[in-house]
Amino acid sequence: MNYTITLNPAIDRLIFLDEKMESRKTNRITDVAYDIGGKGTHGSYAMSKLGVKNIALGFIGGLNSDKFQRILDAKGITNGFTTLKGQATRECYVVIDHDSSGTTMLTERGVKLSRNDVDTFMTNLQKTVKAKDRVLIAGSLPQGFSLEDLKRMIRLLKEIGCFVACDLSGDALKLAVEIGVDFIKPNEFEVKELNRAEENIVTTLQILNQKIPYIVVSLGKDGSYCIHEGDVYRVKSPPVKEVNDTGAGDCFVGAFLSGLTKNYSIEETLRLASACAASKVMHNDSTTFNLDEVSDLKQQVEIIK
Template sequence: MIYTITLNPAIDRLLYLEEVMESRKTNRIIDVAYDIGGKGTHGSYTISKLGVDNVALGFMGDLNADKFQQVLTSKKITHDFCLVKGQATRECYIVIDRNTSGTTMLTEKGLTIPRHSVERFLDMLKTRVNSNDMVLIAGSLPTGFELPDLEKMIKILKEAGCFIACDLSGETLKMAVELNVDFIKPNEFELTDLNEDGKDQIDFLRSLNNKIKYVVASLGEDGSYCIYNQEVYKVIPPKVKELNDTGAGDCFVGAFLAGVSKGYSIKETIRLASACAASKVTHSDSSTFDLEDVEKLKTQVEINRI
């Protein structure tokens, strides 16, 4: 089983405008749609769509739990979120215009998790996760769930012997690296922060791979590096017409883990993940991708071993 953990999930409210948003002007909304928000839940959606069983875990507020669960159900995401009383799951407002000049995101701070809820969640993981499972920890920490709690959670998962993937940033990413998880996906800025001694980029990626089984480094428009078994692959994604890049990285991670769980080769896994992410950016919401497009786009992914 694959478990995704989204500690600070969201409901994405997509606001569609006829024209580009401008200040000092009445910007008229012509349509409103809802999508699931939060990196781990995006991963769950992708994994599910690729036919791999998984369960989305994390925290949700009871004040808008019905709305949050409706969105999860509409995306066919199996879930078991811990309910936090007196709190609301945050909403993210994503502004999209017809001219596809890019998106603007406004996000609420999110939940405050009481101490007893943190402990209950960690105890649940001890009894639920075993050595045959994969766990994805993705996204930001909510108020009340501190860095030591993340450390404790990763150590619980390591004791269980499961595969641990982390799509984190800042101090949480550094924590994941220190604890030798199985998968990380830093972007170019996060990679610079990790590389405190200023080593050659490729040499540094290989040094990370000594401790971490899969290292994927996002390079923005320049594609990505994937390092596995000390082999470095430069990956150039397909060229597509972009509508909304929100969630593309999450889609990549979900597809990558689905490929690993299915026993795909590293190149097959990279092609699948890159194609899913490329398909995702052609859609206006935060998570949707098309399986037929993925099959076509896989042939357009360029992979070169360095």
């Protein structure tokens, strides 16, 4: 079974404008839509759409849990979220203008966990996952969940024998590298921070690959690097018209794990993940991608080994 852990999920409120947003001006909203937010939940959606069974785990606030659950149901995401009474799941406001010159995101801080909340989650997680399950930990850490808690969770999953994938940033990413998880997806700036002594990105990847089996470095619209078993792959994404890039990287990760689950080759997996991410940016919301588009875009993905 595949699992995603989104400790600080969100409800994405998509705000559409007919002109580019400007300060000191009345920016008129033409439409509002809602989507699921949080990197792990986006990964769950991608896996579900690609036919890979998975369960989304994490914390949600009880005050707006019905609204959150309706979006999960609409997206076909099976979940076992832990509900926190008296709190609300955070909302992220994603502003999208008519000219599609890029999105602007404003995000709330989210839920605050007690020590009992964290301990109960860890206990339930230990009872739920099994050896050889794939677990994706993605997104920001909520208030009350420390780096020590993250270390405890990753080590717990590794002791059970899970494949641990992490889409994290900052100190959380450094911790995942230190422990030695199975997959990470830093961007080009984050990967340089992981090895400041080495300027060459390929050399850095080769060093990290001695400890981490799968590494993907996101280059945005320019594609990605991937290294596995010492082989470096330069992936060039197909050119597409960008509407909303929010969630594209998360879509890539969910599709990548889907490829591994289906025992695809690394090249097939990269082709699938890149095509799904490219399709995602062509759509308004934070998760949607089109399987027919993916089929066409896969043929346009360039991979150089």
